[in-house]
Amino acid sequence: MEKLDDIDLHILRILQKDSKKTTKEIAKILNLTASPVYERIRRLENKGYIKKYVALLNKTHLNKAVTAVCMVSLRYHNEGFIEKFESQIKALKEVQECYHMAGKVDFFLKINLESLTDYHEFVRLKLSKIENIGVLESYFVLKEIHSTTEFYI
Amino acid sequence: MEKLDDIDLHILRILQKDSKKTTKEIAKILNLTASPVYERIRRLENKGYIKKYVALLNKTHLNKAVTAVCMVSLRYHNEGFIEKFESQIKALKEVQECYHMAGKVDFFLKINLESLTDYHEFVRLKLSKIENIGVLESYFVLKEIHSTTEFYI
DNA sequence: CATTTGTGCAGGTAATTTTACTGTTTAAAA
């Protein structure tokens, strides 16, 4: 994995803020022509620095205004149990993120739904149906102070 | 906020997976021509359903492989104290997400860094310098089971 | 020191996509 220079980093900083910027616009910012910018972006894509390009949606408009963080601990921690839990979680479309953690709990889940009622149904009908869950603790987002997909590079 | 039909939702589902898809490609999937797809996307942008288009980067390649979740509770909860805390958090570039929560703790922070050493430095030099923090509890991501920016719509 | 080699950039061009406009069809409303 060869190193990136300042121009590469600058391009990445721009694209993770706004991927609709054209090579021409980026070139102007960097005092270059479109060619080297185009070539560098292709290289960054091919080397895997850029994973994908996506549209970020407004969850409020799409009736997913309730965000819950759910902390789960398993009862049994054998290899098989953990893998089974993970595959069952992946099957739940409401779960946007799931991390295996080091700390007082085993897993963090981030869940987006329309209402607290929906969350109640989600826990009752889906989460609690998963075997081997020992502890389940729920938190709700009151306000998004800050949320970005960008990395500080 | 008028309602979206199935075509709109289908377009959003496609774009939040891959925003580089052309209107022509999307039109083919939906058995339409490029025109209505183009117009619908513009409408979805203007009405705020689509917030922005971004590149998602590979944090491992960029030396941000360590992800920590930090739970913070404040000592004093007066209006002014909370606002001050929030603005101080926003100034920390390492913090990718910060949510004010309902539950046993006040705030969740998600932090991306290169190493545990960096995290130690971050807590020692930056987080702990913020006044009014009562409880500070750290968790580390062992494995990303599932992580997406998509909403299940 | 001169030569070679390679990398990165500028400039140009064809293919593709975006953008915007026009007219038609379809569906809903009067």
Place this chain on the structure above:
DNA sequence: TTTTAAACAGTAAAATTACCTGCACAAATG
């Protein structure tokens, strides 16, 4: 049934992407 509005197909101009060639500069080599 007639009117009105919305959504769609088709098309053309503008812009961007994708690709190519050649130049300039720097590093490596003889």
